[in-house]
Amino acid sequence: MxxxxxxxxxxxxxxxxxxxxxxxxxxxxxxxxxxxxxxxxxxxxxxxxxxxxxxxxxxxxxxxxxxxxxxxxxxxxxVRKERFNFPISRRTRFTEGIGDQARDLQGLLLSSEIEPADPEVARWLALEAETPVVRLEALRKADGRAVSRSTAWFPAERFKGIGEVFARSGSITEALAALGLGDYLRSVTEISATHAEAADIAALELTPGAILLVTRAVNTDLSGVPIQYAVTRFPADRVQFTIAS
CATH class of the missing domain: 1.10.10.10 (Winged helix-like DNA-binding domain superfamily/Winged helix DNA-binding domain)
Structure with a gap:
């Protein structure tokens, strides 16, 4: 034993x-x-x-x-449940990353609002503190299983209305494209692990004590200007990461 x-x-x-x-x-x-x-x-x-x-x-x-x-x-x-493999690379995309591992992918908008950037968000997005940003809370599911809950911030001057567009498409990539950004790159990904807190337990349908993999990531446009900072929580028993060079 x-x-x-x-x-x-x-x-x-x-x-x-x-x-x-x-x-x-x-x-x-x-x-x-x-x-x-x-x-x-x-x-x-x-x-x-x-x-x-x-x-x-x-x-x-x-x-x-x-x-x-x-x-x-x-x-x-x-109970044997295969984990979804989520690749992290220069062009990390949720839909493409899960790809043919799931028959049905959903991106659900939980909330969206404009707020002043706090010092941490401003630092990650290379903005002045208090600059208006759009905060978007989203839940993603694969074949009916909740696989991530994310909090993302976007410069409001450039991406005002992204919440409404995401609510229709369920895709950040499609929402950015609709607002004029056809391509973007992942510049930073930090990965850690923690116990799930109450809000994530409820949204991800977990039990107290469940382990989450947490990514803090920055995406930039092709000129290197930050366009998104996101903190995403993944249930550790449902998702694993592959780091691509």
């Missing part, structure tokens, strides 16, 4: 959530592939140093998340 580390009782994170994270990570690494089953509750309780009720709560969360499911008479089965 895989050597799962014991939980930390003073970590400030509920024990069941820590256990769910450890099991999820072990599944992602393929550590239970030989059996296809999560170890029995009694074994997990002994290895984590907790009672079976705590383990049961962790498995219930993973079941709700779709990572595992209980099978009568057998135990807890790992």
């Amino acid at each position: 895989t050597d799962l580390k014991r939980v930390e009782r003073q970590a400030g994170v509920a024990l069941w959530r820590q256990i769910a994270d450890r099991i999820r990570e072990a599944i992602s690494r393929g550590e239970f592939d030989e059996s296809g089953m999560v170890p029995p509750e009694m074994m997990l309780a002994a290895q984590f140093g907790v009672n079976r009720h705590t383990v049961r709560s962790a498995l219930a969360a993973l079941t709700q998340e779709g990572v595992v499911r209980a099978v009568q008479g057998r135990g807890t089965l790992i």
